[in-house]
Amino acid sequence: MTISAATFLMFEGRAEEALAFYVSVVPGSEILSINRYGAGGPGPEGSVILATATIAGMPVMASDSFVKHDFSFTPSVSFFLTCSDEAEIEELATALGDGGQFLMPLSNYGFSRRFGWLNDRFGVSWQLNLP
Template structure:
């Protein structure tokens, strides 16, 4: 059986992002974290490969040592069904801090409470009240 996993490529801030994300979602943990050593090719201490879960959903991440002409884009986002207004507001505030609000928290017809933010790492999040 195939397994599908969201894979996030950072450029030097993967561990910071992972630790931030797992602090926001219950039932979250770092499952595996491998770092580059002195021998490289990435910067020593940066993430060679990580596996982590957010509320039971598995993700993978790396720090790319290669500079690319692209980064994260809102055309791909992580969609979160929040169970309460408090949860939605808390996540919106924390994820949006030092990031960018693409759609402010509001009623958009398709949802009574919805917001879309890019976090400070560039990852895009859609937050919806279930």
């Protein structure tokens, strides 16, 4: 038996927008496929049944839930990006932080030369590290 793993993100109507944003900001990322609900489907027409992508080469799946939930994303699960230089971490922090909220602003916290943790505008959590 072969098992594979991927991060799965459930949005309430913004899956495609979020993935397009991540692909535009994070190098080595691309949307691989998007399947949408049609007319008469259980979800709103055009919303995402399932999208697949890679974020910095990591497999990611996403969907739009047409059911309202009492939960959303939590910072206890996050994307962790290891950056190669100061310019890259600054660029990612600026882009991902736009419309979001920093939990730990970019700084030297002693365990890394530069580190930051934020929730983006979609509520997804990102840790940015410059070792």
